[in-house]
Amino acid sequence: MNLNKNTLIYSAVAIVLVFIGALFFSDRTDRVYGNDEDSIMSVIQSIDGYKGQAVTILEIIDIDDERIVPFLLNNEPAYIQFSKNLDGNYMWNHIEKRQGSSFSSFFLHIHTHDVKIMVVTNDQNEIAKMQVNVNGQLVEQSFEVGKATVSWLEIPVSKEGYTFRNYKYFDQQGNVIYEE
Structure with a gap:
C-alpha cells in the first residue's frame, strides 16, 4: 500500500x-516581439485600444537596447517603445497615441541617454517650424509640411531637469500659428 x-x-x-x-x-x-516590422505590427494590433485600427509605421529606430517605433494610428501620431531582453528579443514596454492632432511631440526616456523629444506628424500637418525655450535656451526645429514625418528635437543636456516655456508654432510663411 x-x-x-x-x-x-x-x-x-x-x-x-x-x-x-x-x-x-x-x-x-x-509571444510576439518587436523584432521586425511584421511583428511590431502584430504587437500593436494585440494591444487594447489599438486592435483593428489602421497602422502605418514611419520608422524603426534603435538606440542601444531600446527600439522606438513612431507610427500613425488612423492617421494620428503615436509611438511604441521596446526594450531588448536577455534573449535578444524586443519586448514592448510603452505605447502612446494622440487623438485629434496632425502634429505631436513625445517625451522619451531612454535608459542610457537624456530625455529626447520626438515629433510625429501626419500628411495634414501645417506646422513648418517650432520654437521653445528649454532651460532658458531657445531651441528651434523645422518640419516638412503636408507629409508624415518623424523629427528629433535637439535639447540641451541637463542634470537638473528641464523647463519648457514659450512654445511658438509657425506656418511656411513664418507666421505664428499659435503659442503656448
Missing part, C-alpha cells in the same frame, strides 16, 4: 512539472 501511495505522489508531481514546463515553453513560443 505504501508503494502505491509513493507512486501516486511521484506521478502527480511529474504531471504537474510537465504541465508547468508546457505552459512555460508554449508562452515563450507564442
Whole structure:
C-alpha cells in the first residue's frame, strides 16, 4: 500500500512539472516581439485600444537596447517603445497615441541617454517650424509640411531637469500659428 501511495505522489508531481514546463515553453513560443516590422505590427494590433485600427509605421529606430517605433494610428501620431531582453528579443514596454492632432511631440526616456523629444506628424500637418525655450535656451526645429514625418528635437543636456516655456508654432510663411 505504501508503494502505491509513493507512486501516486511521484506521478502527480511529474504531471504537474510537465504541465508547468508546457505552459512555460508554449508562452515563450507564442509571444510576439518587436523584432521586425511584421511583428511590431502584430504587437500593436494585440494591444487594447489599438486592435483593428489602421497602422502605418514611419520608422524603426534603435538606440542601444531600446527600439522606438513612431507610427500613425488612423492617421494620428503615436509611438511604441521596446526594450531588448536577455534573449535578444524586443519586448514592448510603452505605447502612446494622440487623438485629434496632425502634429505631436513625445517625451522619451531612454535608459542610457537624456530625455529626447520626438515629433510625429501626419500628411495634414501645417506646422513648418517650432520654437521653445528649454532651460532658458531657445531651441528651434523645422518640419516638412503636408507629409508624415518623424523629427528629433535637439535639447540641451541637463542634470537638473528641464523647463519648457514659450512654445511658438509657425506656418511656411513664418507666421505664428499659435503659442503656448
